[in-house]
Amino acid sequence: MCLLCNLKKPERAKHPQSNMSSATPVQFKPRFRTDVYPFIAPAKFRGSLQDKVTIITGAAGAIGQSLAESFAVAGAKLVLTYNRTPPPPELKERCRKLGAASVDFIKCNVADEEGCESLVSQTISLHSRVDILVNNAGANALGSLHTLATSSFLQSLAVNLTGPYFLMRLLIQHFRAQSPPSGCILNISSRAGTVTIPYSTPYSTSKAALISLTSCAQKEIDIDGLGDKIHMYSLHPGGIKSTMTKEKYSEESVSNLPEQVRKAYLDGFEEIYNDSPYLNGMICVALATGIGKDVLRGKYYDVNQDLEDVLAQGEALKQNLDLHMLHTSFLGGLRNGAVPEGGYKKDEEFEFPGF
DSSP states (O other): OOTTGGGSOOOOOOOOOOOTTSSSOOOOOOOBOSSOOGGGOGGGGTTTTTTOEEEESSTTSHHHHHHHHHHHHTTOEEEEEESSSOOOHHHHHHHHHHTOSEEEEEEOOTTSHHHHHHHHHHHHHHHSOOOEEEEOOOOOOOSOTTTSOHHHHHHHHIIIIIHHHHHHHHHHHHHHHSSSOOEEEEEEOOGGGTSOOTTOHHHHHHHHHHHHHHHHHHHHHHHTTOTTTEEEEEEEOOOOOOHHHHHHTSHHHHTTSOHHHHHHHHHHHHHHOOOOHHHHHHHHHHHHTTTTHHHHTTSEEETTBOHHHHHTTHHHHHHOTTTTSOOOOOGGGOOTTOOOTTOOOOOOOOOOTTO
């Protein structure tokens, strides 16, 4: 069996006619998407985030640039970060033509706490506020856990998890202090955080933790009664042939893996990574407007799933809190951590020898 088979894209589903009026809402499979579609069309969201100050990390790559262009269409004030490689100069002009209220590039290593503090400070100095954070910067070390250098493992965790934490911590405080409180956080996670992928352990581990970080932080916001004002999401951005994925799936990189799995990785790359980066960009814009915050805030969202179809099933999402969340299933439908049906029953006392 292919070691990457659990990453294969789901089958395309037709848009069914569902009876949503029953006591237990009928669920249907959302349509499968690989590119921008009418519900998230750029024209529909033109100016929808006018002058909203938006920080996008990792803006130099394919995913980051498409995020920048998508938020530009919405009229945002863009603060685009990079670490080693600056975004191409033409990106700034392209974003302005698309409708961005302003565009600034700021160098920032998100793995460094002081760097994150400086980024937030510089952004507030420029614009007096921050409205949206997109944690997009990512790192992916490929190799066996027992042979991968400790520094590579920790670097992936630092970029994919610790960096988003630094910025979330700073900006949640800022969002709460604004009058009125407001803000949105979009954490670019991955389907790799929800499945088991051998030889990609640091990436999968950090992305799973990022999904959990998002839901836990949102729950705290909700408890404080600010869930309708401060909303956050973790997202799988789709299969995109970014610089990072091309490097990860290159023959040179894959050559370090056991021979029996090399072909699976190379074939998987061609099969999985065919989505438009603008699909993720426009989904992020739509969520930032608050279109799904009543039922999707704090949850994990796969951009390949039609947003219109998902939002149409809001009651199902409200009734089943495990939907779009990381959770564990047990045999026999046993609930995780809950009191068993009939209550707790004391087992027979057992005496250890010698007692």
